[in-house]
Amino acid sequence: MDAQQIAQVTDMMYALRNPAGLPTYPIIFVALGVLTFAMHILFVQLLLGTSLVALYAAYNNHPLWRRLGAAMIDVAKVSVSVAIVIGVAPLLFVQVVYDPQWYTSNVLSADWVISFIILLILAYWAMYYFYFQNYKREDKTAQPKSRWSLIVSMALMLVVGFIMHSLTTQMLHPELWQSWYSNQGKLDFSGSQLHAYNPWRFAFFISMAIPVTGAMLVTYRRFKSVRSDADHTYLNFAAEVGKKWILVGSIISFVLYVAWMASLPETAGNFATSFWGILGGLGVIGYALWAQIRLRGEAKFCSYMALPMALVIGLIVATSREVLRYDILNGFFNYNFFDYKIVMDWYSTGLFFLTFALVGGSVLAYFLTIAWKAGQTVGVYTPSATVNKMGTVAIWIMVLWMIQFFAVGFYIWAK
Amino acid sequence: MDLISLYPTWYEPTVGSGWVVALIATFHVLASHTSVGAALLFAYLSHKAYREDRDDLLDFIKKYGLFLMVFTYVAGSITGPGIWYSTTVASPNGIGALIHSFVWKWATEWVFFVIEVVGVYMIVYLVGRVDKRTHMKISVIFGVASLATMVIIVGILSFMMMPGKEVWFEEGGYLNGFYGTNTFIQTGMRMAFMFTMTAVVGGIVVASIKDPAFKKEMTRKLGWLGIIATLTGAAMFQWYLTSVPDQALLVMENRLPEYFQTSIIAVLAGTLAYFIITMLRPQTLVQGFAGFMAVTILVAGLWPEETARESMRKPWVAGQYVYSNQVIGRDVPGMGIESQLPIIEKVGILQAHPFTPDHLRELNNGNQIQAGEFIAMTYCSNCHSPSETGIRPLHRYFPEGVTQERVADYVKGVLTTGNIAYMPKMPMRDDEAEALAAYLVLNNKGGQPAVTAAIDLEIEQRERALVEKNAQDKIAAIEMEGK
Numbered sequence: 001m002d003a004q005q006i007a008q009v010t011d012m013m014y015a016l017r018n019p020a021g022l023p024t025y026p027i028i029f030v031a032l033g034v035l036t037f038a039m040h041i042l043f044v045q046l047l048l049g050t051s052l053v054a055l056y057a058a059y060n061n062h063p064l065w066r067r068l069g070a071a072m073i074d075v076a077k078v079s080v081s082v083a084i085v086i087g088v089a090p091l092l093f094v095q096v097v098y099d100p101q102w103y104t105s106n107v108l109s110a111d112w113v114i115s116f117i118i119l120l121i122l123a124y125w126a127m128y129y130f131y132f133q134n135y136k137r138e139d140k141t142a143q144p145k146s147r148w149s150l151i152v153s154m155a156l157m158l159v160v161g162f163i164m165h166s167l168t169t170q171m172l173h174p175e176l177w178q179s180w181y182s183n184q185g186k187l188d189f190s191g192s193q194l195h196a197y198n199p200w201r202f203a204f205f206i207s208m209a210i211p212v213t214g215a216m217l218v219t220y221r222r223f224k225s226v227r228s229d230a231d232h233t234y235l236n237f238a239a240e241v242g243k244k245w246i247l248v249g250s251i252i253s254f255v256l257y258v259a260w261m262a263s264l265p266e267t268a269g270n271f272a273t274s275f276w277g278i279l280g281g282l283g284v285i286g287y288a289l290w291a292q293i294r295l296r297g298e299a300k301f302c303s304y305m306a307l308p309m310a311l312v313i314g315l316i317v318a319t320s321r322e323v324l325r326y327d328i329l330n331g332f333f334n335y336n337f338f339d340y341k342i343v344m345d346w347y348s349t350g351l352f353f354l355t356f357a358l359v360g361g362s363v364l365a366y367f368l369t370i371a372w373k374a375g376q377t378v379g380v381y382t383p384s385a386t387v388n389k390m391g392t393v394a395i396w397i398m399v400l401w402m403i404q405f406f407a408v409g410f411y412i413w414a415k
Numbered sequence: 416m417d418l419i420s421l422y423p424t425w426y427e428p429t430v431g432s433g434w435v436v437a438l439i440a441t442f443h444v445l446a447s448h449t450s451v452g453a454a455l456l457f458a459y460l461s462h463k464a465y466r467e468d469r470d471d472l473l474d475f476i477k478k479y480g481l482f483l484m485v486f487t488y489v490a491g492s493i494t495g496p497g498i499w500y501s502t503t504v505a506s507p508n509g510i511g512a513l514i515h516s517f518v519w520k521w522a523t524e525w526v527f528f529v530i531e532v533v534g535v536y537m538i539v540y541l542v543g544r545v546d547k548r549t550h551m552k553i554s555v556i557f558g559v560a561s562l563a564t565m566v567i568i569v570g571i572l573s574f575m576m577m578p579g580k581e582v583w584f585e586e587g588g589y590l591n592g593f594y595g596t597n598t599f600i601q602t603g604m605r606m607a608f609m610f611t612m613t614a615v616v617g618g619i620v621v622a623s624i625k626d627p628a629f630k631k632e633m634t635r636k637l638g639w640l641g642i643i644a645t646l647t648g649a650a651m652f653q654w655y656l657t658s659v660p661d662q663a664l665l666v667m668e669n670r671l672p673e674y675f676q677t678s679i680i681a682v683l684a685g686t687l688a689y690f691i692i693t694m695l696r697p698q699t700l701v702q703g704f705a706g707f708m709a710v711t712i713l714v715a716g717l718w719p720e721e722t723a724r725e726s727m728r729k730p731w732v733a734g735q736y737v738y739s740n741q742v743i744g745r746d747v748p749g750m751g752i753e754s755q756l757p758i759i760e761k762v763g764i765l766q767a768h769p770f771t772p773d774h775l776r777e778l779n780n781g782n783q784i785q786a787g788e789f790i791a792m793t794y795c796s797n798c799h800s801p802s803e804t805g806i807r808p809l810h811r812y813f814p815e816g817v818t819q820e821r822v823a824d825y826v827k828g829v830l831t832t833g834n835i836a837y838m839p840k841m842p843m844r845d846d847e848a849e850a851l852a853a854y855l856v857l858n859n860k861g862g863q864p865a866v867t868a869a870i871d872l873e874i875e876q877r878e879r880a881l882v883e884k885n886a887q888d889k890i891a892a893i894e895m896e897g898k
């Protein structure tokens with residue numbers, strides 16, 4: 001591409017920016033986008049990996065596998081919900097700073113964007129179907145019924161993930177948008193194609209399901225082992241599978257990461273050998289090393305660190321992924337999100353961070369404490385006075401939030 | 416460069432992109448309002464279960480909660496972002512305007528979403544595994560969080576119709592855009608509707624209760640809830656109509672389908688009758704009946720309501736400054752936003768659109784139909800489908816056998832000047848208006864097949880010309896070399 005063609009692409013992207021601007025500094029949105037994407041993809045990986053455990057168990061007669069499969073489908077079910085709800089956040093932030101790229105990519109594949117919604121609902125329902133077919137059974141080692149529904153669910157989830165992947169990849173090719181819109185000189189308004197993808201990149205993000213689920217299994221043993229009715233043979237089995245998955249999975253992911261870096265488009269310049277390009281790969285392989293060293297034997301403390309460590313690795317990779325986007329769009333096409341117009345709005349910016357910290361912090365601390373303790377208790381769990389107080393505080397903070405919402409509203413309205 | 420923020424257009428020939436959005440939105444409203452209503456009902460029941468030490472109420476919550484989780488939460492939590500996705504492809508600047516003004520509001524709502532999602536699992540799975548008091552607390556938090564998501568989104572929805580306060584245009588500021596009379600009335604209206612939905616959908620679960628006394632008690636509770644909510648909602652709707660712009664009322668009076676009024680009244684009466692019957696005779700409440708009611712409300716009540724909301728905003732799609740066809744048609748000094756109409760008037764729509772293919776930037780005999788189609792897709796297709804079906808199909812608005820000259824006059828005289836209240840002002844250069852007219856007439860006569868054939872012909876000729884030109888250049892080059 002010559003300089004003039006690049007300048008045309010730059011102009012086009014700047015023209016597409018929303019003239020309303022942003023209510024605060026763009027870097028804040030990008031940072032939140034990276035953080036929430038790392039969490040999103042962690043739960044996506046968990047849902048895929050735990051489904052895989054359930055699927056493997058369904059086709060394997062080993063009684064311990066069977067039990068593990070039954071337990072993991074529970075995790076999968078919740079992980080889908082969490083992946084979806086957390087996915088909303090990066091969806092919000094990406095279209096704030098990268099609206100020219102995100103919207104164009106979506107419109108040009110609109111049929112797929114709509115299919116995404118329908119397929120995801122079907123995928124989730126298929127998973128629930130499998131669950132309801134089996135969850136009431138006393139004998140967790142019997143062969144599960146309707147195994148096909150789990151296969152359907154996983155296949156659809158992979159399609160859904162691929163659509164996401166393609167949409168993010170298309171964002172990185174502004175030089176091709178025009179040719180996708182008017183294919184060989186003939187306009188195409190149908191949005192019926194996915195135009196760009198990178199199989200290595202997709203395989204990499206999906207493959208991380210293996211080490212992440214390994215981390216889940218290690219955590220599972222640690223969590224359940226304190227229950228008075230714990231079956232240690234079973235739990236140790238789970239942890240051993242987990243450690244193997246971390247090791248083998250990290251190596252597979254590392255190889256795929258290298259393949260992704262080797263297949264970057266020319267517009268990425270020398271990202272693959274840059275600091276972030278290398279760090280992402282080191283992070284992935286580093287996870288296997290960490291696990292080899294820290295998860296030996298019972299690993300009472302570090303077993304609880306397995307998932308947080310996976311999130312840290314995820315954050316490194318998410319940062320690399322974001323820097324790659326910046327390098328292509330800014331480095332090659334001179335589109336710099338830092339210079340997005342700002343129409344500063346302190347109130348709404350402040351309200352978000354306060355809500356996030358106070359409401360989110362107090363409620364989730366309470367919720368997770370309850371869930372955690374209840375999961376470790378045989379029979380009915382009755383919280384201590386402190387935990388009860390946490391609940392009361394959370395309720396009050398929420399009520400105050402509501403009062404604030406209407407008080408400010410009426411004040412503005414009456415002004 | 417005189418480019419404006421226009422994206423490619425997505426065109427869905429069967430129902431039209433607008434209806435795809437409306438379908439997903441309707442479904443989402445059903446699911447989400449039911450969920451929020453149920454959350455408040457759970458808070459109440461769990462509180463009662465704690466006070467009166469009753470296990471049956473908690474069992475009810477578990478049963479209803481599981482049912483809701485599979486249907487409304489799964490579908491609701493996916494169709495929620497689904498609305499973003501669908502509006503993104505149908506109306507990128509509409510959603511972009513909302514996102515850029517309200518990103519933090521949505522982010523705030525998201526905090527409550529996360530609480531909701533964790534909460535629903537806890538409410539269902541912790542029945543019998545934590546003490547009643549803890550369950551009550553979780554339910555109360557869950558209820559308030561759900562309500563919070565609702566009040567936040569209503570402010571954004573109201574902005575779609577119009578900014579909260581008129582001063583927003585001059586001063587900007589998120590608060591001025593968010594809060595207004597319309598916002599508060601709509602909040603009340605939606606809350607009422609949400610309880611109606613809860614009462615109806617709750618019936619599906621109550622129907623399966625075995626113990627007659629408990630069934631009667633629950634039927635009564637839901638019945639009263641439903642009756643009060645429905646009547647309040649109807650009153651709120653009347654009040655709501657007084658708060659929308661006159662323009663919207665005008666569009667509504669003239670342009671809504673005939674069946675709208677009748678259908679709304681019928682649904683209202685039917686819903687009330689349903690509650691009264693089931694209250695008087697709880698044994699009539701069976702799952703089929705309750706399910707049937709839910710679907711009826713969906714089809715006969717919600718769908719017209721959602722489509723009405725869509726039509727009433729015309730010609731705007733967001734904040735009374737972004738047109739449905741994505742062009743910004745009004746200055747908003749408070750946000751530093753300028754109308755894009757002057758640029759289009761200056762250079763024409765083909766030059767102003769960043770995605771106009773190179774071979775359509777300048778009009779000539781060889782690209783008229785392609786350019787006409789491009790303009791129709793850009794300017795009209797959001798409100799008028801160029802196909803046989805879908806939203807307000809274009810061909811219905813032009814008489815059969817209309818001439819290109821008459822259509823061109825109409826376009827130049829009426830559309831480019833913005834003389835019709837419910838349509839945007841759509842500036843075009845004369846040659847652009849001619850191209851649009853040529854396309855419209857062809858589309859009127861032969862429909863899509865004729866258009867496709869004409870475009871294929873244009874492309875073929877262009878390519879032939881290109882080949883000839885290349886050949887001549889080559890000959891010229893050879894001759895040059897020879898000399």
Ligand code: HEM
Pocket residue numbers: 037040041044048083084085087088089090091092094120157158160161162164165166168169201202205206492493496497
């Ligand atoms: C409504 C539900 C979901 C939402 C809102 C959502 C949202 C997102 C967003 C915003 C991104 C990042 C885009 C960017 O930063 O450029 C993303 C990436 C991704 N999501 Fe989701 N997601 C959802 C569900 C899923 C599901 C169910 C899967 C798979 C099972 C999935 C798989 C992925 C993958 C693989 C990526 C990475 C793509 C890449 O960078 O190559 N997502 N998602």
